[in-house]
Amino acid sequence: MWRAVALTLFPEMFPGPLGESLAGKALKEGVWSLEAVDIRRFAKDRHGTVDDAPFGGGAGMVMKPDVLSAAIETVAEPGMPKVLLSPRGAPFSQARGRELAQGPGVVLVCGRFEGVDERVIEAQALEEISVGDFVLSGGEIAAMAVMDCCVRLLPGVMGEPASASEESFEDGLLEYPHYTRPASWTGADGIERRVPEVLVSGHHGKVAEWRIRQRQEITRRRRPDLWARRQAVKVNDEK
Ligand code: SAH
Numbered sequence: 114m115w116r117a118v119a120l121t122l123f124p125e126m127f128p129g130p131l132g133e134s135l136a137g138k139a140l141k142e143g144v145w146s147l148e149a150v151d152i153r154r155f156a157k158d159r160h161g162t163v164d165d166a167p168f169g170g171g172a173g174m175v176m177k178p179d180v181l182s183a184a185i186e187t188v189a190e191p192g193m194p195k196v197l198l199s200p201r202g203a204p205f206s207q208a209r210g211r212e213l214a215q216g217p218g219v220v221l222v223c224g225r226f227e228g229v230d231e232r233v234i235e236a237q238a239l240e241e242i243s244v245g246d247f248v249l250s251g252g253e254i255a256a257m258a259v260m261d262c263c264v265r266l267l268p269g270v271m272g273e274p275a276s277a278s279e280e281s282f283e284d285g286l287l288e289y290p291h292y293t294r295p296a297s298w299t300g301a302d303g304i305e306r307r308v309p310e311v312l313v314s315g316h317h318g319k320v321a322e323w324r325i326r327q328r329q330e331i332t333r334r335r336r337p338d339l340w341a342r343r344q345a346v347k348v349n350d351e352k
Contacts, residue, residue, distance in 0.1 A: 115145040115267055116218030117260050118188045119253070120181070122163060122225050124149035126253045136261055139270045145218075147260070148188070152176075155183040164226050173227035181222065181233045189220045195239050196259070197222045197229065198252030202241030207282035209242070210262035221259060223252030285343040287336060289327040 119127055127149035128140060139145055153161045157179060164174035189195055196219055203209075213219050222229070222239060234241065244255040265271055281288045292308040299305045311323045333340045 114143060115214065115263070116148075116190075116193070117145060117263075118148045118150060118193075118218070118220045119223060119256050119260075120150050120152050120184050120188065120220065121223040121251075121253055121256075122152050123223075123251070123253055124151045127257075129257060131257055131260060131264070135270055136264045139264055139267065144267055144270055145264050150184065150188055152181060152184050155180050155187070167227065171227075175227055176224065176229040176233075178230035178233040178236070181229055182237060185220065185222065185233075185237050185239075190217065193217055193220055195220045195222070195237055197234060197239040197241050198224060198244070198255040198259070199228065199241040200243050200246070200248050202243035205242050205244050205259060205262070207262070207280075210259065211266055213259070214263040214266040219259070219263070221252070221256040223256050225251045282339075285332075285339055285346065286328040287332045287339070289324040289331070 121127070128137070128147055131137060131147065132140065136145075140147060153163055156162050162177070163180050164176050167173070167175045185195060194213060194216060198221060233239070242255075242259065244258050249255055278284075279288070292312060296308045296313060297305055309323065311319050314320070332343070
């Protein structure tokens with residue numbers, strides 16, 4: 114069973130959205146397990162102190178290394194990746210999600226306040242992961258995003274295994290546009306929009322070709338960074 118452990122000051126936030134839909138069903142079926150462990154349990158004093166003022170001054174509080182370290186040591190099994198959610202971290206990716214999903218699970222340390230004492234990151238060799246170039250008030254929502262990405266990649270969680278391989282980022286491209294019934298639809302702007310003809314043609318080869326072209330076009334226009342990386346990979350492959 115794939116094991117997710119969140120170390121948090123707000124364990125009641127979990128499973129939250131992960132208790133619903135695909136992830137929730139897989140959780141109930143025992144495809145994965147989720148433990149939300151309260152960091153405060155590991156406080157060393159009777160007040161349950163988990164944070165303190167920063168050395169050198171400045172705004173906010175810093176999570177104490179001794180408390181956090183005790184929490185990590187208690188929950189982490191050998192061989193389990195230990196992640197700290199952090200805006201300074203490496204950008205999270207589908208590729209990293211797939212690797213984590215293939216392993217035994219993950220320990221996700223959710224920061225609060227200004228963040229955590231640098232020494233615990235070093236001593237526990239925490240892998241810092243960011244979910245984007247913006248600042249959240251805590252690591253919990255970021256941890257849920259990482260868990261959700263991993264869980265839907267676990268065997269048996271998604272309905273059709275094929276749907277994963279065609280998704281955005283799997284091969285460095287964004288997804289093609291989707292359409293469903295009705296074939297002709299007039300929106301609030303009064304314009305009638307028809308489904309692209311090729312999709313109702315019944316010609317599978319042409320549909321596949323159209324979709325790959327759409328994926329390339331959309332990626333090139335919206336994410337020149339992904340497109341450039343993909344072109345570079347291709348050139349290398351051809352060498
Ligand atoms: N002072 C920090 C921000 C602290 S936000 C800075 O300037 O970088 C509090 C906590 O929220 C962080 O410790 C981290 O665990 C989480 N967090 C905030 N933004 C995040 C992001 N983009 N990705 C992952 N975690 C984030």
